[in-house]
Amino acid sequence: AIESLRDLGYATVALEGETELALADALADPRPAALVVGAEGKGLRPGVAEACEKRARIPIAPAMESLNVSVAAAIALYEAAKR
Numbered sequence: 001a002i003e004s005l006r007d008l009g010y011a012t013v014a015l016e017g018e019t020e021l022a023l024a025d026a027l028a029d030p031r032p033a034a035l036v037v038g039a040e041g042k043g044l045r046p047g048v049a050e051a052c053e054k055r056a057r058i059p060i061a062p063a064m065e066s067l068n069v070s071v072a073a074a075i076a077l078y079e080a081a082k083r
Helices: 001-007 045-050 069-082
Strands: 011-015 033-034 055-057
Touching: 001 011, 001 033, 001 045, 011 045, 011 069, 033 069
Parallel strands: 011 033, 011 055
Antiparallel strands: none
16 A cells, blocks of 8 residues: 555655654655554554655654654644645
8 A cells, every 4th residue: 555655656654753754854755745653552563664765753852752643643644734
């Protein structure tokens, strides 16, 4: 499915907490973005994350461990809609 999105011209962006690329930088791509989120707790399956062109994180305060997947998806959709 992710390969099909790329074939349709989408930039595939996996949301992960432990990566260097910030979401805003990943969304700088001029193509429309297909945001990929994982299961609560387990996150993305490795094969799914590897199939995506980019892996991006939502910057959070150091005191926070992580974001709920629905909150992360909402933030990512908001950021994508701003472009």
